[in-house]
Amino acid sequence: MTRPLIIGLTGSIGMGKSTVADMFERAGVPVFDADAEVRRMQGPGGELLSAIEAAFPGSTGPDGVKREALGAIVFSDKDKLKQLEAIVHPAVASKRMEFMIEHGGAPMVVFDIPLLFEGGGQSQVDTVVVVSAPPEVQRKRVLARHGMTEEKFADILNLQMPDSEKRDLADHVIDTGTTLAETESAVRALVEKLKKIREASS
Structure with a gap:
């Protein structure tokens, strides 16, 4: 295998995926955060602003995309959502x-993709890592977020594949219902395991 092993990292809201992504980075594995790229490209001076403004007039301003205004336009209209995705997805792919x-010489890389299974992204990675925690831990974390309500949480869960199904589809599961030290130890052990698998196949 001449290119890096591609790890798809995913998990439902409140499962600790961003924390685990940071742990992969600390273990020396480069991480591509698709959401962070989108936020940057839609932020102040972002390269997608002119195309988004042309398609959805009034949806951007000096601070970048007006998320609530754009959300109100696209989330109730599937055609407009597809129009937005046609602007965003090719830019993210690029x-x-x-x-x-940039990281072609690395043994492995992580693609941090929140809706990996929902978008069929598992076909674009070599192995899938699902970040998971018990439902009560997930609930406590999410409801502690600013502006989150029971109703919003329920709506988000309805859009996401159930955690149990993600675990069944995963090649590896990282449990974040434990201490941070235990979770980080599990991530580092997985990195070493995947390095050995890659070496054996190259």
């Missing part, structure tokens, strides 16, 4: 390609 070129 950034991902740049990332792969």
Whole structure:
């Protein structure tokens, strides 16, 4: 295998995926965060602003995309959502390609993709890591977020594949219902395991 092993990292809201992504980075594995790229490209001076404004007038301003205004336009209209995705997805794919070129010599890389299974992204990675925690831990974390309500939480869960199904589809599961030290130890053990698998197949 001449290119890096591609790890797809995913998990439902409140499961600790961002924390685990940071742990992969601390273990020396480069991480591509698709959501962070989108936020940057839609932020102040972002390269997607002109295309989004042209398609959805009034949805951007000096601070970038007006998330609530754009959300109100696209989330109730599937055609408009597809129109937005046609602007965003190719740009993210381009950034991902740049990332792969930059880190082409690394043994492995992580693609941090929140809706990996929901979007069929598992076909684009070599192995899938699902971040999971008990439902009560997830609930406590999410409801502690600013502006979160029971209703919003329920709506988000309805859009996401159930955690149990993600675990069944995963190649590896990282449990974040334990201490941070235990979770980080599990991540580092997985990195070493995957390195050995990659070495054996190359």
